[in-house]
Amino acid sequence: MLLTDEEEAGGAVTAVWRGDPPVVPPRRRRKGARKRRWVLPVLLAAAVIAVFxxxxxxxxxxxxxxxxxxxxxxxxxxxxxxxxxxxxTARTNGAPGMIRYRWLRSDGTVSGELTQSVSAHQTEARLVLRWTFNGRGTQRARAVVDILSPTPHTASAAFTYRCR
Known part of the structure; x- marks a missing residue:
């Protein structure tokens, strides 16, 4: 004869009242519990791997x-x-990001910090400086590009302004 949970609980209370050791009913397993036991550890391991x-x-x-x-x-x-x-021409590794740079001119002018974005798979970025001259004379000019980040680099080019 099977007893309900309430009847089992009542029998356990009566046994304790009489001084008998308490009767602990056996745990009932749900169907499929053994199969689902592995799900949580697998999900946890997958989450840890994803974070790494x-x-x-x-x-x-x-x-x-x-x-x-x-x-x-x-x-x-x-x-x-x-x-x-x-x-x-700044050559890149093809990853997306920002190039921070500035131009320094031989006449003492500094451009201030400039930025150029590069998209994924873009392996070159063009950084342009336009330098205008006025008046008579000859001047040897040099422009230096100073890459500030993500990887510092410096390069320059020279040219001549000539007006008679």
């Missing part, structure tokens, strides 16, 4: 880096009241 992948591997791969910088000036000789276009 995101924190440990992805930042290394996702960080933009400048690998090389070259600078050229066009034209190499600027005529009266002309403008030179100085172009720095």
């Amino acid at each position: 992948l995101v924190l440990g591997v992805l930042p290394e791969q996702a960080a933009a880096k400048v690998t090389e910088v070259t600078v050229r000036a066009e034209p190499t000789e600027v005529g009266c009241n002309g403008t030179a276009e100085v172009v720095a």
Whole structure:
């Protein structure tokens, strides 16, 4: 004969009242409990692995880096009241990010900090300086690009302004 939970509880209370040791009913297992026992540890292990992948591997791969910088000036000789276009080519590792840089001119002018964004798989960024000259005379000019981050680099190009 099977007893209900209430009847089993009543029998246990009566046994304790009489001084008998308490009767603990056997635990009933639900069907499928053994099969579901592995789910929580597997989910927990997957979560830990995911955290390690995101924190440990992805930042290394996702960080933009400048690998090389070259600078050229066009034209190499600027005529009266002309403008030179100085172009720095920053080669990157192809990861997305921001390049922080500034231009320093031989006349003492500093551009201040500038930024250029690079998208994923973009391996080059063009950083342009336009330098305009006025008046008569000859001047040897130099423009320096100073990459501040993510990877510091410096490069320069020279040209001549000539107006008679």
